Amino acid sequence: MKTFIFNLCIGTALSICTTYGQTAETTPIYLDDSQPIEARVQDALSRMTIEEKVRLSYAQGKFTSPGCSRLGIPELWYTDGPHGVRAEINWNDWGYSGWTNDSCTAFPALTCLAATWNPELSGKYGKAIGEEARYREKDVLLGPGVNIYRTPLNGRNFEYMGEDPYLASEMCVPYIQEVQKNGVAACVKHYALNNQELWRNHINVQVSDRALYEIYLPAFKAAVERGGTWTIMGAYNKVRGTHATHHKLLNNDILKGDWKFDGCVVTDWGAAHDTYEAAMYGLDLEMGSYTNGLTSESAFGYDDYYLGKNYLKMIKEGKIPMEVVNDKVARILRLIFRTAMNKNKPYGSMTTQEHYQTAYDIATEGTVLLKNGNRKEQAGLLPLQSDKYKRILVVGDNATRNLMTGGGSSELKPKNFISPLEGIREKFGNVIYAQGYMAGRDMFGRVDEIPQSVMDSLRNDAITKAADADLIIYVGGLNKNHQQDCEGGDRLSYNLPFGQDELIRSLAKVNKNIVVVLLSGNAVAMPWLDEVPSVIQGWYFGTVTGKALADVLSGEVNPSGKLPFSYPVKLEDCPAHAFDALCYPGDSINEIYREDILVGYRWYDTKKIRPMFPFGHGLSYTAFDYSKPMASAKKMKQDETIKFTVKVKNTGKVMGKEIIQLYIGDEKCSVLRPVKELKGFQKITLQPGEEKEVTFTIGSDALKFFDETQHKWIAEPGKFKAYIGSSSSDIRGTVSFELI
Structure with a gap:
């Protein structure tokens, strides 16, 4: 049905081409997928009325947003993830549609994926779930989730990839890349600081710049800059007094400014709260703003969304600049051309x-x-x-x-x-x-x-x-x-x-x-x-x-x-619970991240608190011996790299896989830094008696911290230490080196 409507719309568009000074035999640029995508975006943009532009920016159903039927531009269809393609939901309410052909493969939760420490498997995960989403004719898969594990009480931690920003970054990138090879957009969520479910719709998070940049943003940055994600989902919570889904610092300055994100910011369902902020502070697509649509003849319909008729009114009154409007429309069109109008995407497959x-x-x-x-x-x-x-x-x-x-x-x-x-x-x-x-x-x-x-x-x-x-x-x-x-x-x-x-x-x-x-x-x-x-x-x-x-x-x-x-022994050992209630869960209005950058093992190491099970821990049915690690140099300059090598041997009687972990510690710094931070890992397979050499290469970026006074990343010259081990606590060897 969706393909039939799309073809019908194209026919309609071609029949009216003479309106724009073209013959019926000439394909408009925006419909010609052999043209560069930006040329197609600008061509379609130039043909649209203000009303059509506005209508792109908000939902037409629970899991769909419109295209532009006059121009033959199709709608978008979304599906919940990130562990499988959710069963079909009704058009205007949250009930299941009762289909008999919408069963899926239920993949392991993302905590399990993170626990593999295997980026290759992450890519296979993305490929498979992307194929299932494509088979169901979905354009946007709502996942993966990369929020940081701050407290074991968070009800949604199972959807995320753990407490470490480096691990989450390395594991989310292949997932995103492989999903999108199917012509299905990944939608990385929940941007940002959505680290609890209690009071999630309004809790106002106060966090330092260092914690923001060092802990809570790196996985999102990797998803954009390396994963190339086509959409980002704005979070429910507030950050420093403003709702995250329309937040100038998060969306305009960092995401679209510093990271050069060219995709769409989509609300979490019902996360928009203000028309002017949504328009001016980086929101592109509004979904799920608590309407029953047409089913209950509600007075509040889709046009009443924040980016609906009030947005159109503000544009016509000159309160919203047209360059802001056109930027949103260009992002949505870019998403449509990458997904719904992508003629080269594969057919997909289901439960294979x-x-x-x-x-x-x-x-x-x-x-x-x-x-x-x-x-x-x-x-x-x-x-x-x-x-x-x-x-x-x-x-x-x-x-x-x-x-x-x-x-x-x-x-x-x-x-x-x-x-x-x-x-x-x-x-x-x-x-x-x-x-x-x-x-x-x-x-x-x-x-x-x-x-x-x-x-x-x-x-x-x-x-x-x-x-x-x-x-x-x-x-x-x-x-x-x-x-x-x-x-x-x-x-x-x-x-x-x-x-x-x-x-x-x-x-x-x-x-x-x-x-x-x-x-x-x-x-x-x-x-x-x-x-x-x-x-x-x-x-x-x-x-x-x-x-x-x-x-x-x-x-x-x-x-x-x-x-x-x-795994802390008791809840009070966890950094989010080591302070007053304002640190977690907050007072229902505000919450202050008093632990700052010391999240997870960074806290346990620095405060010398022994966890029940440390980050990176996992035993095997065999045993592994590590040699003394070696460095390629004793000193390195800011523009140089250094290599660390270690030999690992399976000393047991069965084949096993070991994850070798590299942590870096700054021995002396002008600001507080953790004892060590994860900067590399490799998973290797070893037969009984087999030995392999593992090499890690790092540059000065692995030594940097975010300097709040200069508002930039810096690495101070001085002594550093490389820790190589089987977990954050099971360190098998160290190497000292100096940044000069």
């Missing part, structure tokens, strides 16, 4: 074996082995030997739960789903199940109150069965209920919900052979950690959950994921 394989590779490479053995009491249980355990008990609500349901806009309708219990039974055979706890959820993601008698009965059943089992595999964690890993609300506690901490301890008392598998998008407290021998951090794995998990448990796949964020 290749897509399932990509999802599986990400899930298995992103799985993090947190613990495998108590130092003195018990060896690790993993990998599991199928012939050793005659009676395996699986416990936990997440063992059977479809974790693609809920979570907000990232909710998915997978064509296929393998639950953890199904995967474990397929792999190990003789498996019994006990639910252990119940995580109720109503249709809105809110948690139902489960009667205590029901919870007691479930727990007692699990404990009774545990006493007779040879092995317990506990599959719990969080889910996508409201106030867990879910859009629209932050977690209320750092502990596991639904009495899971008490349940795990009770199970461990009756049976020491217990493997705890946590499925979540956030760190959790683990008061039972010393009582269990083996712990796996899984994520929201999507379609392939059960198979990926079972293959890691059995050792068919050696886990190689590393944590993309730190």
Whole structure:
């Protein structure tokens, strides 16, 4: 239907070409995709009336914005991501359309992608999800998310790529590039400082320039300058008193000024608040401003959007310069020509074996082995030997739960789903199940109150069965209920919900052979950690959950994921929670980021606080030895580079993948700097006994900090140290060098 309408519109446009002094046989420049895109943009722009220009800038449905039918310029269609193409939504309300052909591949959540530390897999992720979006004839995929992990209570952390700006930058770029090869625009979100869900629509973030430029903006900058993203989504929250989605500093000065972004700034749905600010401060496309459209005959329709009739009125009154209007229109036209009018884009594909394989590779490479053995009491249980355990008990609500349901806009309708219990039974055979706890959820993601008698009965059943089992595999964690890993609300506690901490301890008392598998998008407290021998951090794995998990448990796949964020022992250790309530969650009006640049491991290193599990941590079923690292020089100039090399050997009996991490520390500086910061990583595969040499090359950019007095990046001459290791805490060697 969409293609038919497009062809009809082109025919209409050609039939009226004589109006512009052309013959019917001559294709207008804007319709000729052999012409340079900027020539096409300017040609189309010159033909449009003011009314047509304005109409491009706001929605015509929940997930569509118009083109210009008179000129044969088609509309745009959007879809939620970033973990899969969401089921079809009704035109004018948030209900699902009830289609039978809109099921998708549910890919692992972006926390899992970040935990792979594998940019090549990120590219494969983008290619696959881009193909599915293209198959569904979507023009804009709302993802990836690159907001920084500031607190483990943020309900939307599972959609992001962790606490470190360098890791998030390196992992988002291939995703964006490969999505857009399908003629589908990536929409990087949420720009910027959208780091909590509580009061997200109005909380006013106060942050220093250093923290803004060093921590919260680098991934967005990489998405623009290296990823070439075609759209950016403005955030709900305020920044320094102004809503982020129409913010002069963020949009005009930084995004479109410093970074030369030539794409569209799109609102998050309902994030616009003022016509003049939206017009003047960089917003291009307004979506979802809380109208029921035509379905309820509401007095508030699409023309009542901030960039609707009031915007048109202000233009005609001379309050909005035409160069501002034309810049917006040019950006939207550029987006349309890159997507909806791109004749060279591929056809796309849906739920293919290749897509399932990509999802599986990400899930298995992103799985993090947190613990495998108590130092003195018990060896690790993993990998599991199928012939050793005659009676395996699986416990936990997440063992059977479809974790693609809920979570907000990232909710998915997978064509296929393998639950953890199904995967474990397929792999190990003789498996019994006990639910252990119940995580109720109503249709809105809110948690139902489960009667205590029901919870007691479930727990007692699990404990009774545990006493007779040879092995317990506990599959719990969080889910996508409201106030867990879910859009629209932050977690209320750092502990596991639904009495899971008490349940795990009770199970461990009756049976020491217990493997705890946590499925979540956030760190959790683990008061039972010393009582269990083996712990796996899984994520929201999507379609392939059960198979990926079972293959890691059995050792068919050696886990190689590393944590993309730190796990504090207790919430108060986390920098966002180390100050007063104004630091987090704020007073409902304002919030001050008092930890400044010391986010995540930067805080734990500098304050000498030992986390439960450090950033970059992840064990393996084999072991790796590191040689002493070497530097190519002892000194470097501002315009030079320096190389660091280290040899890594697999000293175990099975193949494994290791992630070698490079951190740089400034030994003496005029401003506070973290002990060290991630500046490089490589993931390598090693067979038993195999050794490889890894080389990192850095320039002076890796040594710089943002100087607030000069408002620029600088590297002060002096002594620096390179740290090479297996995690931010497991440093295997250091090299000193000097910037002269």
